[in-house]
Amino acid sequence: MAGVPVTAVPWWKEAVFYQIYPRSFADTDGDGVGDLAGIRAHLNDLAWLGVDALWISPFFRSPMADFGYDVSDYCDVDPLFGDLAGFDSLVADAHALGLRVVIDWVPNHTSVEHPWFVDAASSRDSGHRNWYVWRDPSPDGSPPNNWVAAFDLTAAAWTFHEPTGQWYLHLFEEAQPDLNWDEPAVVEAMHDTLRFWLDRGVDGFRADVVHGIGKDPALPDDPPEEAGIPHCALNDVPVTHERLRAIRRLIDAYPGERMMVGEVFLLSTDAVATYYGHDDELHLAFNFPPLFAPWLADRWTACIDDAERSLEPRGAWPTWVLSNHDNPRHRTRYDRSAARAGEDPATILRRSEARARAAAVLLLTLRGTPFVYQGDELGLVDADIPADRQVDPGGRDGCRAPLPWDGSDDHGWPTAPGTTTWLPLAPEADIRNRVAQRDDPRSVLHLYRRAIATRRATPELVLGSCTPVASPEGTLAFRRVLGDATCTVLVNFGGDPVDTTPLGLAGLEVLLVSDDPAPVARFSGVLGADQAVVVRH
Numbered sequence: 001m002a003g004v005p006v007t008a009v010p011w012w013k014e015a016v017f018y019q020i021y022p023r024s025f026a027d028t029d030g031d032g033v034g035d036l037a038g039i040r041a042h043l044n045d046l047a048w049l050g051v052d053a054l055w056i057s058p059f060f061r062s063p064m065a066d067f068g069y070d071v072s073d074y075c076d077v078d079p080l081f082g083d084l085a086g087f088d089s090l091v092a093d094a095h096a097l098g099l100r101v102v103i104d105w106v107p108n109h110t111s112v113e114h115p116w117f118v119d120a121a122s123s124r125d126s127g128h129r130n131w132y133v134w135r136d137p138s139p140d141g142s143p144p145n146n147w148v149a150a151f152d153l154t155a156a157a158w159t160f161h162e163p164t165g166q167w168y169l170h171l172f173e174e175a176q177p178d179l180n181w182d183e184p185a186v187v188e189a190m191h192d193t194l195r196f197w198l199d200r201g202v203d204g205f206r207a208d209v210v211h212g213i214g215k216d217p218a219l220p221d222d223p224p225e226e227a228g229i230p231h232c233a234l235n236d237v238p239v240t241h242e243r244l245r246a247i248r249r250l251i252d253a254y255p256g257e258r259m260m261v262g263e264v265f266l267l268s269t270d271a272v273a274t275y276y277g278h279d280d281e282l283h284l285a286f287n288f289p290p291l292f293a294p295w296l297a298d299r300w301t302a303c304i305d306d307a308e309r310s311l312e313p314r315g316a317w318p319t320w321v322l323s324n325h326d327n328p329r330h331r332t333r334y335d336r337s338a339a340r341a342g343e344d345p346a347t348i349l350r351r352s353e354a355r356a357r358a359a360a361v362l363l364l365t366l367r368g369t370p371f372v373y374q375g376d377e378l379g380l381v382d383a384d385i386p387a388d389r390q391v392d393p394g395g396r397d398g399c400r401a402p403l404p405w406d407g408s409d410d411h412g413w414p415t416a417p418g419t420t421t422w423l424p425l426a427p428e429a430d431i432r433n434r435v436a437q438r439d440d441p442r443s444v445l446h447l448y449r450r451a452i453a454t455r456r457a458t459p460e461l462v463l464g465s466c467t468p469v470a471s472p473e474g475t476l477a478f479r480r481v482l483g484d485a486t487c488t489v490l491v492n493f494g495g496d497p498v499d500t501t502p503l504g505l506a507g508l509e510v511l512l513v514s515d516d517p518a519p520v521a522r523f524s525g526v527l528g529a530d531q532a533v534v535v536r537h
């Protein structure tokens with residue numbers, strides 16, 4: 001692949017990933033929904049930022065009940081986003097710029113409109129019946145077990161299908177029936193969907209709720225103490241590992257270091273670690289506790305310790321995520337925690353940006369592969385979506401608000417008369433847009449660019465060991481060591497400066513500061529409020 005360097009270390013260990021939610025990234029046809037051509041038009045901006053790989057959320061044919069996570073054709077582009085030729089051009093242009101392209105793969109469920117399900121639902125004797133999970137009603141007519149679906153925790157993970165008199169399983173929406181991976185034809189068909197995209201040149205996949213492809217065949221009730229937890233957060237059965245090993249063999253047989261990062265939505269890092277297998281299952285797996293962690297030193301210290309303790313002995317490579325398309329952005333979460341501390345709105349805004357900046361430095365200096373969610377590089381907060389514009393069944397619209405590109409009236413989202421963007425734009429669009437921040441070296445955008453460049457220029461920040469360093473209360477520190485090169489990262493989670501001189505780091509060279517584009521050359525030993533600093537020994 002032109003422009004992409006080949007190194008001894010797999011590229012996905014060194015890469016900074018950038019998640020694109022295509023509906024909200026950039027629109028080229030004025031329908032108010034982003035498209036593949038919009039991504040292609042902004043590849044230079046992403047190369048300028050310095051990221052190495054793009055993960056593009058689903059753009060496949062879909063009735064959009066879950067905005068693309070309900071796929072009706074795994075091997076085609078939904079006309080809303082473009083077409084296959086447009087996708088090929090996007091990949092070619094990305095590769096020419098040295099950007100890898102990873103796409104979403106949704107193996108746990110299809111859309112109810114997928115021809116497989118349409119046929120499966122047509123009769124109990126249909127050839128595709130066993131491709132989904134059907135069960136007879138219990139004697140009292142209730143669902144086959146007590147599993148709870150995601151989003152509406154009062155809803156069963158089952159829908160009764162009147163015409164054929166059985167229930168079908170859906171860990172998510174009724175419109176997203178679960179595939180039955182016990183059926184060999186499903187395994188083969190889903191492997192074919194991987195081959196389809198690998199043959200087209202994608203560098204890998206982000207596999208949606210991939211721990212769902214194995215289910216306990218007895219479909220036992222979830223224990224009463226887990227009541228109210230969606231089954232997708234509990235589903236953890238041995239057969240999945242065997243299926244992941246087959247997927248890994250398929251992917252590794254392709255040249256060019258293709259990869260898969262799995263969304264294993266289990267909230268224990270120990271449990272997630274098992275999905276790496278012995279370097280024969282997932283190449284990477286998301287680890288979500290940091291995505292939910294408040295801005296507190298002890299919580300982050302625990303997240304880092306857990307990741308190192310669970311993954312390092314297996315030789316499994318960590319991942320780090322602050323935000324994604326399913327959860328409030330981290331700056332919004334940190335706003336909320338500041339608000340609870342009783343601060344006034346202006347202080348909350350200032351502090352949440354400082355926290356988001358420090359978190360960015362943390363994300364980009366921890367041992368593991370970082371994933372940046374589109375818009376975090378602008379310091380975006382979630383949009384407040386008025387009730388009449390809310391569209392997501394999971395209440396996740398706020399973090400999906402379209403990205404402001406410039407300071408014009410439409411911020412780069414011109415729409416045809418009578419149409420509007422599918423969601424209101426992200427807030428503070430006059431200052432939190434790409435053009436304004438590109439012109440301002442103090443901006444969050446420049447901080448991300450500097451942090452990514454610093455990471456690239458400092459191998460110990462990418463490949464070095466990571467060891468905690470005892471630091472004053474309310475701060476955390478860790479050391480990254482590779483050969484005789486050492487850096488220390490210090491983060492202050494508090495609103496007051498902290499003297500760290502007992503750590504003996506004063507006087508060291510400063511590589512990066514979260515809130516200062518031109519840091520002093522030597523560390524004073526004092527960490528500012530909500531500030532992160534990287535020093536070189």
Ligand code: ISL
Binds near residue numbers: 070106172209325394
């Ligand atoms: O969104 C969540 C909480 O608000 C999570 O529980 C989420 O459902 C879980 O992370 C699985 O997410 C993935 O699969 C879903 C899809 O809606 C999400 O967008 C996707 O990231 C079903 O495909």
